[in-house]
Amino acid sequence: MALPEIWFDDIQDKLTLATGEWSAIARWVSATLTGADTQATWPDRLWADERPRLVFLSLSDGQQTATVDYGSSIGLRAAIEAAIASVQSRGRGATVPYCKIDIVQSAITSERLNSERPFRYDRSLYGLAYTRESQIALLPEELVGWQLLDAEHKLDADRLSRYLKKYPERAAAWQVLRQAARVKFYRFACTSFATDGRDAWLLYRGHRCFNAIAPSDLLNAAERGGRYLRHQQSPEGRFTYCYHASRDRVTIDYNLLRHAGAAIALLDLYEVTGELEFLDAAQGGLDYLLPFSQTSPLVPTVGCCIVENGFAKLGATALAIIALVKYTICTRQQHYLPQLLQLARHLQAAQQPSGAFLHHRQAYPSGEDTSFVSRRYPSQAILAMLYLYKLTERESWLTRAEAGVRYLLMTARPQSDFEDYWLLRSLSELFRHVRNPRYHQQAEQIATVIANHQHPGRPQADWLGSFGKPPSAIATAARLEGLCAVYHLVNVANVAVNRQAHERRHDIIWLAGRFLLQLQCEPETVMYLPKPARARDGFRQQLTDFTIRLDDVYRSITGLLAVYRLTGEPTSQVIRYN
Template identity: 25%
Template sequence: MIRNNMREVEERLEALKKRMDEKLESNDVQLNILSNASTKYVIFLSLGNPEVRAKVVNASGNNCEKVWQKVKKSAIKLIQRSYFDPQWIKLDIVTNVEEWGFPDFEEYIKHVKRNYFRKGIAFDDEFRLALLEQEINGFSLIRSKQGHPQELDEININHYMKYRYNQKFPFYKNYYCNKKIYLFETMAFFDENSEIYELYNGELTTGIRKVHNLECELHNLIKKSASFLVNEVEENGKFEYGYFPCFAKRIPTYNILRHSSTLYAMAEAFEYLGDEEIREGIERGIDYLINNAIVYKEDCAYVVDYANDNEIKLGANAHAILALTKLMQVTNDYQYLELARSLGRGIISMQKEDGGFLHVLEYPSFKIKEAFRIVYYDGEAVFALLRLYDLDRQENWLNKIKDAFDFLIANDYWKYHDHWLSYAANEITMYIPEDQYFIFGLKNCHARLNFIYHRNTTYPTFLELTMAAFKMVRKIEELGKEYLFEYIDKDFLLQTIDKRAEYQRVGFCYPELVMYFKEPGLILNGFFIRHQAFRVRIDDIEHNLSGYIHYLTYRLPELKESKDLTSSSRNHPLL
């Protein structure tokens, strides 16, 4: 079949070449290559599909057309020889090269953040042995072992050399100790089934597609990542928990709290998209939760995390309530209301006289295991009770919520900058619009804004935190309480939100990124955490999903009114 479609493949290759030529002729790109004329042009072609790790070929020379013909011939030969189906084709042309002494390079990578090495490496000035940045990270060729600094990993490099070059002779770092190596950057274009995207080559955004309509792109990201989560729900309702994608390793652990929190995000996606497949996945997940994790003591229900020492975690009860109440609110089907009440009573049974909460109990003894574990649990518990109160207007829920907020305010919990606290603060002002709750929520966000704006990791909860503050700002304006803006820089909040909304795309599992991992289809359309070995876990996806849904629902309409929402009309310094 591949042989019959070779004409189509050649047309796709030539279309990529045309885009490259147009960019070079536009003078928007200056090639800063070595003075050696034999390596004036260096071109890579990466060929991939969801089934296998990408195959990469490259060529170099002083004539662009000849280099192109050479690398194109190598790509076609590879496709024909291996019957490879190139659903994805990526073209890179080297735009900038830096010469390094090998010892200096080794010292440099010791201090680079894990998986944040963002350049290619050539081990000779003619690029005979050269690796794209995505190849280096996709096969974990730079890594640290047992607490030691990062270094080139000879074992992984030799494995990859066999895959990439079918190389018979071994790679030894000592061979290069007195030689020069070359770090390089590229300009890239990506073909996904004949649709071509230009890719960013910014310091932190290298390798993701440029888009002309951010609204459309983010809608697609929500749709694709929600579908990803649905596909991760097994027949019995348990999730495939996650992956370390470099070598397609499944994460063997499980956490019932994250099971429920993911169902909550899926319920938000169901509200936004109206896709019945999402609802079916949620209901299977809820059935698993009920059948495998819920226990009762008198009129209280608790979620037991059997996979983690039979713990009853305050946050697990909270997220179960959030998932149940959100689905009931969206569907107007209140079949889970009594269960949600019982879980709410479970939370209240863990509330102390001062309004704070016990965090972890043992099961089946129900004895206190840890009075405090992690600050997130308090915000999750209060937010869950608020969502329960929204459906079940019993005064007792609101009284316990006020007690909890008295504790949070008295103990300056705003200093933890937890997005669940922002959710809770925003929610309580719907029922009690008192200044103290607005001030708490604004301070919870404001002191973190500068950090969020400049942070190079994606941290999806940042968008959730700032969007909760955004909704609070609009509520303050509606109530005529603008004097409260002394507690937040409103303009900087909006700049930060818009920047994070675009920047979080660098963590989406686009095919142009995941094609360099083993079994790309496992993680395609999820979200990864780069500094955690590109981990793709259900909770990583849920936070991105929730943040983007809130952004498109609340922030986007204002942007559409003020200007054309295109990537070219927006100022994103990192891009």
């Protein structure tokens, strides 16, 4: 087999590309592959490039794992033409809709014993290559997408053998390398961009770089997340709880609290868009949920609670109530009302005169308290009471919600560590009805604590706007909803605030929304997975793997919709970042 003209130890200089240049290259490559009669042209400045270049070309039909070819030569144009020739020699490219280009910018050469010890670098940012003779070079997205390097950065040799089967020469070379006592390898970094033939996107860590966000981007992402939920829903109404996309495996675990949250997200989408597909999916979710409603151990003659795996959880009952109230208000139908009121009676019985909620988790049917204490369940129960007030207009629910808030504020942890985003939403909702300055002041304090914990873009650039250690979808989206609630409250309640702090919160909100967009599974993000179509439009748990959990998806939907709703208020319609 012919050896590559240029390999990683030949790369000497980085190639800086302007926005117009990388997008022009992407369109030129797409037009060349498809034979389309377009106006795509090669950037003028890059005709003069005469340095050693190595380029990867990944093609995906959106259904199967992408094929990856590479080309090398003197000059970028010649290297890309070599990669295109490799693609065409295999009879591919003319009809493939998604194309990704990776230009190798730097490489570090190392040698080590051929052992199972971890590779000490970030698998999501750097690729792994072996000798020129082996022709084995793996992009970081391949390492993560097929989990060739696991979370501990250990190479799965057998899995790599399976992955390389579609490249016979590389597969044979890998079997030889596996027997070597020592191996030479390269850690390399790329500039990456992708195109679908119409648009082009600069990529970082395999995801799009968002330099400008419009409200339509937020709504579009939320809608696609809703369709992911709908496609992952069984005929009985149950959602896929956790999909490990790198292994194409689904876990059998389930959680009804998060199931109820998914129904809430779908109802939010229906409320904003009016699309019946979201209402149908939400109703399917409610129909799956309600058979888990069992006689309440607290008020057995008149109440019910949500029971799962032998336990009655306060939070599951609270979120079920919120979902049922939203459905009843959105549709003006009352067929869920009897069950809703039975669940409400259990919630009522779970609250003490002090405002505290006992029995966060009870064994069922004995009713024995398990001593489990949740930081979130009481705030979820308070929000459910405020929803019940919105539906029934009974002052007793408002009184109970206020008692619950007072108790939580009295027993709150030190301010510097108090990030109860469910309470933040409850405070904002309560202040609409009870204009107690303390509620707004406390909401402002919690929002400030949350905002101070937002990542500033260090140690990684794409951490900007995120929350959590490491940054995650659920940590970011949950806090984002709380921040949006306070921001909306200031806009509509005409309360006195520090305008500079309010404007800063606006930026914090949009940065968090941008981070969530990075986690959505776009065609170019999922192209290296075993089954790209199955993961598309979901929201990953983190930037560095492809675990897609139900709560990551539904919280991302509700978080993005919360930001979208703000765009009808006095705020910028398009946010740009440097």
